[in-house]
Amino acid sequence: MEELSAAGEPAIATHALTKRYRGGQLAVDRLDLVVPRGSVFGFLGPNGSGKTTTIRMLMGLIEPTSGVARVLGEEMPGAGRRVLPRVGALIEGPALYGFLSGRDNLVRFDAADPTADPRTRKARVDAALDRVGLVAAAGKKARAYSLGMKQRLGLAAALLQPRELLVLDEPTNGLDPQGMREIRALVRGLASEGTTVFLSSHLLDEIEQVCTHAAVMAQGRLLTQGTVAALASSARGRLAVTTPDTAEAVRVLKEQGVNDLTVDDDRVTGELPAVARELADLNAALVRAGVRVRSFGTERASLEDAFVALTGEGFDVAG
Numbered sequence: 001m002e003e004l005s006a007a008g009e010p011a012i013a014t015h016a017l018t019k020r021y022r023g024g025q026l027a028v029d030r031l032d033l034v035v036p037r038g039s040v041f042g043f044l045g046p047n048g049s050g051k052t053t054t055i056r057m058l059m060g061l062i063e064p065t066s067g068v069a070r071v072l073g074e075e076m077p078g079a080g081r082r083v084l085p086r087v088g089a090l091i092e093g094p095a096l097y098g099f100l101s102g103r104d105n106l107v108r109f110d111a112a113d114p115t116a117d118p119r120t121r122k123a124r125v126d127a128a129l130d131r132v133g134l135v136a137a138a139g140k141k142a143r144a145y146s147l148g149m150k151q152r153l154g155l156a157a158a159l160l161q162p163r164e165l166l167v168l169d170e171p172t173n174g175l176d177p178q179g180m181r182e183i184r185a186l187v188r189g190l191a192s193e194g195t196t197v198f199l200s201s202h203l204l205d206e207i208e209q210v211c212t213h214a215a216v217m218a219q220g221r222l223l224t225q226g227t228v229a230a231l232a233s234s235a236r237g238r239l240a241v242t243t244p245d246t247a248e249a250v251r252v253l254k255e256q257g258v259n260d261l262t263v264d265d266d267r268v269t270g271e272l273p274a275v276a277r278e279l280a281d282l283n284a285a286l287v288r289a290g291v292r293v294r295s296f297g298t299e300r301a302s303l304e305d306a307f308v309a310l311t312g313e314g315f316d317v318a319g
């Protein structure tokens with residue numbers, strides 16, 4: 001609610017947004033999403049959970065079957081002509097001409113924008129290249145670019161004009177760790193200037209590293225949304241004990257109601273019992289049984305723990 005009073009409507013708000021494809025597939029099911037202005041919002045879900053379908057509806061590329069999608073305060077797809085110039089989007093990889101240089105690709109994008117003044121084109125293209133760190137490679141043909149460079153060039157195209165909102169569909173998909181870091185740094189930089197960034201990902205780690213807020217999708221449905229900190233803290237952390245006596249520790253902890261125990265070297269971790277117990281009592285039980293405890297504590301819960309708690313299953317990171 002705070003965001004509403006601070007800066008008008010949220011950057012994105014959907015109400016009961018639904019998409020059923022012609023074949024009958026219910027891809028998005030009554031989605032209520034609220035993306036606050038100024039947030040870096042992670043749209044998280046395994047492959048096939050409906051992320052791309054949602055983004056396509058938000059960008060007016062496909063019509064919803066029912067429900068409402070509002071972007072920057074206006075309803076899509078109807079208000080597309082007014083809204084889309086204020087939105088930079090990178091969906092399913094940028095459409096680049098391989099035979100043109102990175103710079104000339106941007107010149108083409110800029111020339112295709114009827115609102116872009118040709119006299120200031122060069123300055124816009126230079127600024128965008130600089131922004132994504134492609135100045136040195138600007139003269140190379142795009143087909144010689146690595147996947148990460150292509151992704152950055154796509155982002156540069158989205159950044160030729162100042163944007164209030166950036167929508168990025170799996171921006172780090174297929175990138176190596178260095179490429180991922182570069183995109184993350186770019187996203188943080190844009191966010192610090194006040195751009196709202198909405199990005200989809202199937203990587204929990206990535207969302208934790210860069211996002212302030214997140215929503216979790218599974219099978220077309222929204223499981224939860226909120227700040228990343230609140231989502232992670234909604235899951236209980238795991239108990240972690242370091243000891244040379246791992247077998248005995250496992251036996252004692254099991255007796256004390258600790259589930260899902262795993263041993264990795266001299267570390268025993270487990271799920272804390274649902275009924276809150278004094279951690280000190282667990283430690284005392286270990287000591288009583290003669291287990292030599294080197295360290296004892298709980299690990300901070302991660303977004304992954306929250307996801308597992310919500311769905312009862314592991315996060316599918318395949319693909």
Ligand SMILES: Nc1ncnc2c1ncn2[C@@H]1O[C@H](COP(=O)(O)OP(=O)(O)OP(=O)(O)O)[C@@H](O)[C@H]1O
Binds near residue numbers: 047050052053054
């Ligand atoms: N054009 C289409 N026609 C019919 N079904 C589709 C179409 N596009 C997607 N689907 C189905 O809708 C569901 C959601 O797909 P969607 O691509 O939105 O998910 P996603 O979360 O973006 O996954 P991914 O990351 O793999 O793209 C899937 O079951 C998919 O098979």
